[in-house]
Amino acid sequence: MDWSVDARLALALPVSLVAIALTGRLVKKRDGTGAPLPPGPPPLPVIGNILSLDSKEPWNTYAEWGAIYGDLIYARFLNQDVVIVNTEKMAKDLMEKRSQTYSDRPYIATLEPFGWSFNFAFMPYGDQWRLCRRLFHQTFRAEAALNFLPMQLGKAHQLLTNLIDDAGSYIAHMETFSASVAMSAVYDYDTAPRDDPLVAVVNKALLLGTKVMTPERAIVLGAFPFLTWLPAWFPGATIKRDAVLSRECVTEMIERPCEYVRKRMTSGTAAPSLVSNLFQRIENEAPDRADQLQNALRQVSSTTFTIAQTSSVLLVFVLAMVLNPTVQERAREELDMVVGRDRLPGFEDRASLPYIEAVVRETFRWQPVAPLGVPHAAMTSDVYEGYFIPKGMFVIFMTRGMSRDEEVYPNASEFKPDRWLDASGQLADTDPPDFIYGFGRRICPGRHLANASVWAAIVSMLATFKFLKAKDDQGRDVDFVPTFTVGLARHPDPFPLRILPRSSDLDREKLAQMIRSSV
Known part of the structure; x- marks a missing residue:
């Protein structure tokens, strides 16, 4: 992965501090019925799968993972859990048939610092949106x-x-x-x-x-x-x-x-x-x-x-x-x-x-x-397939x-x-x-x-x-x-x-x- 100066600086911080903040994410979550997260590449401690990601064209990495793990993939990048949907059918199942669950936007850390929080395409689902x-x-x-x-x-x-x-x-x-x-x-x-x-x-x-x-x-x-x-x-x-x-x-x-x-x-x-x-x-x-x-x-x-x-x-x-x-x-x-x-x-x-x-x-x-x-972003927990x-x-x-x-x-x-x-x-x-x-x-x-x-x-x-x-x-x-x-x-x-x-x-x-x- 090609790292920017900022990314290298961030990962040079004491791992112990990061590990404390991320400990809760190292356990694979399950719902009350025992359903597992979707399959995906095994994450490394603390940093997850970020070293495997093509930072310039991440879709190439996702396509490679799709060939191995299927069309619904779980990955973790630092402290961010991600589900990747690779087919139009799955996207329609989630976004159209379950729109009440998947119509929200996640927190994107770059929006406010870079001045892009104005864009209502990125706005959380709610009254203002x-x-x-x-x-x-x-x-x-x-x-x-x-x-x-x-x-x-x-x-x-x-x-x-x-x-x-x-x-x-x-x-x-x-x-x-x-x-x-x-x-x-x-x-x-x-x-x-x-x-x-x-x-x-x-x-x-x-x-x-x-x-x-x-x-x-x-x-x-x-x-x-x-x-x-x-x-x-x-x-x-x-x-x-x-x-x-x-x-x-x-x-x-x-x-x-x-x-x-x-x-x-x-x-x-x-x-x-x-x-x-x-x-x-x-x-x-x-x-x-x-x-x-x-x-x-x-x-x-x-x-x-x-x-x-x-x-x-x-x-x-x-x-x-x-x-x-x-x-x-x-x-x-x-x-x-x-x-x-x-x-x-x-x-x-x-x-x-x-x-x-x-x-x-x-x-x-x-x-x-x-x-x-x-x-x-999922507004409520869900089980799909x-x-x-x-x-x-x-x-x-x-x-x-x-x-x-x-x-x-x-x-x-x-x-x-x-x-x-x-x-x-x-x-x-x-x-x-x-x-x-x-x-x-x-x-x-x-x-x-x-x-x-x-x-x-x-x-x-x-x-x-x-x-x-x-x-x-x-x-x-x-x-x-x-x-x-x-x-x-x-x-x-x-x-x-x-x-x-x-x-x-x-x-x-x-x-x-x-x-x-x-x-």
Whole structure:
């Protein structure tokens, strides 16, 4: 396992002190009927299984354990007991059929120090979470999300314009697209096509958060909370320094967009939006209720940035296209047949483009951007398939494992849109990979917005661009092995590619004409 300086520092403490704190966890728990914990790797005294864990890609370790111990696994990392669920069937059994037991969130030690406790996706199950969920659902439920489709398509067209102007900055353009959709939906903020100051604030906070909010740090901080008490100048105190920077960035991400709405409301130029509507509602509430709504406003609005982050999915799509050129060609053939080449596709075409729908589904499944999802906690003790799951236990629903289930997705490591189609080329009667959004009461409430954004961007890019391997000095394709970021989210690292207009005569003027023809 690759250890950070902070982790090495923590484990260098006198083992006797740790052993006293953890003695109660060394005995395998059973319920009153004698049901054992699920099987799993034998833990070492005090430190448990943490030395066996691949800290950069823990899902690989979980997959190895699954091959040995089965689809329900128990492990212990320092003082944290964990149950790992590897199949979609088990996840649905627990999260949907027993939602009253598994809808809670565990204590995650990095949230408060790094400024991420605002995110109601991590909030414990209770009244405040229900309020946030209700406010969010009013704006982003399936029927209401239809109102955002024209805006999402317009942002996708702006993405095309940015790509034709500067294809080399494709990562920044996709981040701008993602943030722009969220900011328009929540704040009625119309972002600049490039280098928007508020988009920069949001992306900085999100990028830092995905890097520093790692499972490893959460485990270490949970066992050794004093690491956040160390002064930032202390040798090895990278957790403290990262926490200070993360809190500053998150505070700016929360406050600056809300301040924008306040100023527009004061000047009388604010249009209806989730935030402006809530501000007006707060003015008419009693003080105690107003304070509760004020907190919920910040939690709901800023959570949208993390829920609606589609740039990681779009980077996965681009990687898949570079590695699978025949998929690109087949998708474009379908576009030519249904839409033609004089206009861009719109949502009215979606039902007539089953192969592109299959590409979208396969993009979500092939490389899930949240391989471990968000951990749950058992609200009461439970027995499932003869195994005891104690109250408060961390429960990890391994999205990555579900996406690699060979019984459900043969040759799962391959990008194969055809797996979603029947013999006639239409969408098969197969459930889409909605497990990427979570399960039960804690399923992602922004999934309708995210799905529409991804479809709009993918279909628009396929209609206008080709994604190819880069060429070396001799004109040969540059082969590469993809690598991925590590942290709270996962997406491909930059890789060598060329983004070319699909037609040699496609320039900014012609693209603008196609966009006008599509409105």
